[in-house]
Amino acid sequence: MFSVSKLSRDAMPLMRQAYLRISPTVMPVRHLNLHEYQSKDLMNEYGINTQKFKLVTSADGAADVASSLNVPEYVIKAQVHAGGRGKGTLSSGLKGGVHLTRDPKVAEDLTRQMLGYNIFTQQTPPEGVTVKSVMIAQALDIAHESYFAILMDRGFGGPVLVASPQGGMDIEAVAEETPELIYKQAVDISKGLAPADVMDLVEKMGFTDDKSKAEAADQIARLYKLFIDVDATQVEINPFGKDTDGNVIEIRCHLAH
Numbered sequence: 231m232f233s234v235s236k237l238s239r240d241a242m243p244l245m246r247q248a249y250l251r252i253s254p255t256v257m258p259v260r261h262l263n264l265h266e267y268q269s270k271d272l273m274n275e276y277g278i279n280t281q282k283f284k285l286v287t288s289a290d291g292a293a294d295v296a297s298s299l300n301v302p303e304y305v306i307k308a309q310v311h312a313g314g315r316g317k318g319t320l321s322s323g324l325k326g327g328v329h330l331t332r333d334p335k336v337a338e339d340l341t342r343q344m345l346g347y348n349i350f351t352q353q354t355p356p357e358g359v360t361v362k363s364v365m366i367a368q369a370l371d372i373a374h375e376s377y378f379a380i381l382m383d384r385g386f387g388g389p390v391l392v393a394s395p396q397g398g399m400d401i402e403a404v405a406e407e408t409p410e411l412i413y414k415q416a417v418d419i420s421k422g423l424a425p426a427d428v429m430d431l432v433e434k435m436g437f438t439d440d441k442s443k444a445e446a447a448d449q450i451a452r453l454y455k456l457f458i459d460v461d462a463t464q465v466e467i468n469p470f471g472k473d474t475d476g477n478v479i480e481i482r483c484h485l486a487h
Contacts, residue, residue: 265309267365269483276456278449279479283367285309289342293334296366303332303369306340308361314351321358322347330369337366370479375469376435377401380454382463388419389457391427391450395436398469398481423454437472445478446470453480462486 264272270280284295296304308315308327315327324343331337341364348358375398383390394412396404405412413434415427425447432446449470457465464486472478 264485265311265363265365266307266482267309267363269485272460272485273453273456273480273483276452276459278452278456279477281368281370281479281481283365285363285365286341287345287363289338289345292338292341292364292366296334296337299366299368301368303330304334304337305330305367305369306337306344307365307367308344308349309363309365310349310354310359310361312349312351312353312359314353315349318349318351318354320344320347320349320361327351327361341366370471370481371474372398372469372471372481373474373476374436374472375399375481376437376471377404377468378431378435378450378453378470379464379466379468380457380462383416386416389417389454391415391417391431393431393435395434397435397471401468417454419458423451435470437478439476442472442476442478446472449478449480460485 267283267285270283273280282299282301284299286292286295306329308320310327312318318327319325320327320343322343324340324347327344327349329340331340344361344364346361348360350358377392377394377397379392381390381392382388392412392414394401394404396408396411413431415431417423417427428447428450429443432443432450435446437443437446453465453467456462462485464484466484467480467482468484469481470478471481
């Protein structure tokens with residue numbers, strides 16, 4: 231099992247801030263010091279759908295690593311504990327710590343301009359953060375983006391599922407501007423998930439066909455098992471999406487303990 235013992239006090243995800251406005255009894259959390267690729271590794275252990283990816287710590291051979299994914303397009307991401315990578319700058323002169331390309335050689339060139347250099351974003355210290363690893367992943371065509379989280383609520387005395395059809399964006403803005411689009415469902419921890427409650431949330435998240443509804447419900451069940459097994463206080467997926475082939479996939483994950 232992947233270790234979940236390393237903790238940091240990075241800025242809390244926006245949804246927890248928004249949820250605090252709705253329910254002040256949500257338990258305080260410290261955030262796991264997990265890179266994006268580590269979160270994906272953990273989710274994969276639970277059969278949770280993520281895109282293909284490989285981690286590199288050297289630019290040499292990165293083109294071969296990209297080619298080995300056997301996908302038409304790649305997303306190259308600097309792995310640092312800071313948000314806003316896409317709009318950041320690197321000391322190499324590269325603009326942005328997230329790039330798309332269809333060319334493995336370009337993927338290697340981008341990796342070379344990230345590794346060993348400092349990235350500067352709104353969430354980094356003035357001196358920036360050194361990029362020590364880069365994730366080369368499958369780029370996805372997303373047809374629908376929703377939001378899903380599980381939070382431990384001490385007022386209720388157990389987990390609460392939080393969902394919205396508005397994913398892939400600033401979820402705090404959704405809470406402020408259209409709070410009616412955020413749905414909550416408490417879970418009796420002694421009984422576990424109620425399938426009818428999960429399906430109700432899935433439909434409110436915007437999944438309409440039988441295949442995607444069943445797959446989304448299965449993914450939520452797996453996320454709940456992960457949440458319980460690692461004794462988490464938060465698991466947040468944004469976006470919780472469906473690709474153009476109709477597959478439900480979790481794009482980005484935050485875990486807290």
